[in-house]
Amino acid sequence: MNTDPSPFQPDSKGSGKALFSGSSSLFRFTIAAGLVVAISLPLIRWLDRPERIQCDAYVKAPEGISLIAHAGGGLQQGDYSNSKEALDQSLSHGFELFELDFNRTSDGALAIGHDWTDQYRYWNRLGWGDWLTSFFFAPSARSYEAATPGFGLTRLSLDTLLDWLRANPGRIVTDFKSGNIDGLAWIASRAGPLQHRFVPQIYSLSEYQAVRELGYDDVIFTSYRLPPTVELFSQIDQLDLFAITVPAAAVADAARVISKHRLFTHTINSPVTLPAAGYYTDCLIPAKSPDGI
Numbered sequence: 001m002n003t004d005p006s007p008f009q010p011d012s013k014g015s016g017k018a019l020f021s022g023s024s025s026l027f028r029f030t031i032a033a034g035l036v037v038a039i040s041l042p043l044i045r046w047l048d049r050p051e052r053i054q055c056d057a058y059v060k061a062p063e064g065i066s067l068i069a070h071a072g073g074g075l076q077q078g079d080y081s082n083s084k085e086a087l088d089q090s091l092s093h094g095f096e097l098f099e100l101d102f103n104r105t106s107d108g109a110l111a112i113g114h115d116w117t118d119q120y121r122y123w124n125r126l127g128w129g130d131w132l133t134s135f136f137f138a139p140s141a142r143s144y145e146a147a148t149p150g151f152g153l154t155r156l157s158l159d160t161l162l163d164w165l166r167a168n169p170g171r172i173v174t175d176f177k178s179g180n181i182d183g184l185a186w187i188a189s190r191a192g193p194l195q196h197r198f199v200p201q202i203y204s205l206s207e208y209q210a211v212r213e214l215g216y217d218d219v220i221f222t223s224y225r226l227p228p229t230v231e232l233f234s235q236i237d238q239l240d241l242f243a244i245t246v247p248a249a250a251v252a253d254a255a256r257v258i259s260k261h262r263l264f265t266h267t268i269n270s271p272v273t274l275p276a277a278g279y280y281t282d283c284l285i286p287a288k289s290p291d292g293i
Helices: 017-047 084-093 118-123 128-133 141-146 158-167 180-197 205-213 230-236 248-255
Strands: 066-069 097-104 110-112 171-176 198-202 220-222 243-247 263-266 278-281
Touching: 066 084, 084 097, 084 158, 110 158, 158 180, 171 180, 180 198, 180 205, 198 205, 230 243, 230 248, 243 248, 248 263
Parallel strands: 066 097, 066 278, 097 171, 171 198, 198 220, 220 243, 243 263, 263 278
Antiparallel strands: 097 110
């Protein structure tokens, strides 16, 4: 018969030191782990601030350059807000074209926003749970709609965007982060006579005919997802397009090939002269604007 004392029973003097020693170690570990989490999470949240363009001043673009307000237009708080306030401000500066980012929630609902990571966390006041979840998953439509927009801004939905278009001039340039054709079909089914106020961007040659069949008047081919080759630029130039958009790093090469269309580039925030007819911009404003410097 084993007469060794159990580590989980009081010793011969009834002190129970082994039991309390183990419990005390677990307690100390739990407290330490809690303190690490309590200190680390706010620090991580504070550090989760990607560099962004903040428009402290709005400068006029060179004469003759057409502008597209990038993500609705830059605010003093930063770029990529995709908010009603960004649209309103850009309209007041004299913009006629407004690019907006379109996305899908985890359950497939259409949302207006650039991404579910950096920009989502920056432009919305999220609780700890939603903030942590955003590092791994897109929010559900319910979670997204429940999140409070930051900086007192007004979140856009397709319905509120259509209301804005009914009340204001201008056209919306779409930038779908996924599901471009399905998203444009959804807009076409909801927009009615306002459909012609949307200028869809396409990202591949295979999307061109599908977008035309949806009934859109004007189409922009944007090439940032493709290798910037001479062959690509030559093929794009044969399509019937509103404009062709290329990244700034490829604009000189594209300008040597593209001859039938206006060439746009992105994202330009200083009044430089480039071989392009138009710029996507956060902080430039039209040369005709009464504002700016």
